[in-house]
Amino acid sequence: MQINNPEWPLTLFYDGECPLCLREIRMFEKRNGQGRLELVDIAEPSVEPLPGLTRANMLDCLHAQFNDGQLVTGIDATYWSYKSVGLGWLVVPLRWSWARPFWQWAYRQFCRLRPALARIVPMPGSDAAATCDSDRCSPGKKHD
Template sequence: MYNKMNWPLTLYFDGECPLCAREIKLLRGHVVKDRLLFVDISSDAFDAKVLGFTFEHMQSKLHARFADGRWVTGLDATLWSWRAAGLGFWAAPLTWRALRPLLEFGYRLFCRLRPHLAWLPHPDSGRRCVDNRCAVPTSKPASDEQPTLKKK
């Protein structure tokens, strides 16, 4: 896809999503120094407008940006984040042309269902519980609009 990688890759993820948080936890455990950075878009400190997007757009699918400003989204963001963490062999099927249409369909389906999965156990659930009460955040459904990514 790209001849020369401009590391680090910054991965923008939704830390409130239980499945997303599990994947990030796995990636953090294998991260290669100076190749992969993480930004939780559910953090109060995150502002999508600074990047030229809306929060809903950033939440609609996975986004990642190389150091030179090139963006990758969806399955490509997954592929490159796994490669940056040194786990590219696990994501290799994402490069197989014969499987790509099926994987794209599955990813779009997951993106539509993801807001409804907040009830799943979160890997950080212990930190979300205070005084015998646990808060399960409600995710906002992503809008159907698919704005074009801006190149920096």
């Protein structure tokens, strides 16, 4: 998706019950000095999905929306999230048109495997393991 003049801030909708997601969100929070990224936990019951989408749609892949309403998903949401916090250089390959089919395929594979991967990654800030049932993740119990 070509966006020439993004209207910041970018609102990133993430799964706050996923340990993998939370690790990245914590990094974004630390680097968001310019306030160009707003973070919304779509797993929170009080958060409404974007118009025309269900919560399941939004948890299935990353969604982000610019201040002017432009929506980006998947690898585009990843690219613009990193760019918003000054790390666009890390994800420049996501913008290479010749490589986009590969990156889109890789992203879908990651989304499919995310629940299984999250089972082995502890929640940030805890020594607890995460458990995932089907496509949903939740923090495990703290060990004594």
